[in-house]
């Protein structure tokens with residue numbers, strides 16, 4: 001069994017790193033520096049997007065944080081990171097809402113681009129206000145995004161919620177705060193954050 005994580009400590013790779021830790025499987029981390037290393041032909045052969053993260057599991061390459069989380073949950077069923085297949089409605093919705101509408105809305109906001117009101121029907125996320133309200137409606141009072149058990153949805157979309165609070169795009173309501181405390185007290189989150197924080201100075205954007 002081989003599991004390799006290609007990441008940068010100052011990147012969305014932290015999501016994949018947390019997920020890898022949650023599987024409990026042994027893995028190797030290969031830090032990839034921004035700039036020439038990420039744009040090299042060798043790395044482009046691994047991910048033609050020239051971005052991190054990537055995982056390589058027994059020779060199979062998976063890119064895209066959301067796909068990595070979904071893939072690892074299925075590849076390591078013993079880690080119990082996905083609901084049963086017939087109980088995955090909230091699980092898929094939470095992950096794909098985070099990867100689609102929420103990512104788009106926050107990217108557009110960070111770039112300072114305004115979607116004209118008469119064009120919001122064309123935008124998958126509609127508008128930021130609607131997307132934020134919908135995301136907040138997914139945050140449970142108790143338990144987790146996909147039900148009573150922690151799952152890959154809490155890694156992927158939970159990480160997005162954590163960053164949203166950190167960078168001010170999501171309000172720190174009591175529910176959000178309590179939810180983040182539940183997921184961020186996990187050993188996998190703490191360990192992956194410690195490893196990335198320690199590597200940040202050497203491999204971060206500088």
Ligand SMILES: N[C@@H](CCC(=O)N[C@@H](CS)C(=O)NCC(=O)O)C(=O)O
Nearest residue numbers: 011012013050051052053064065066
């Ligand atoms: N959709 C991708 C986004 C990955 C991404 O944008 N990664 C950034 C770091 S957070 C990156 O590698 N940027 C380097 C570059 O584009 O040169 C995912 O979810 O994995």
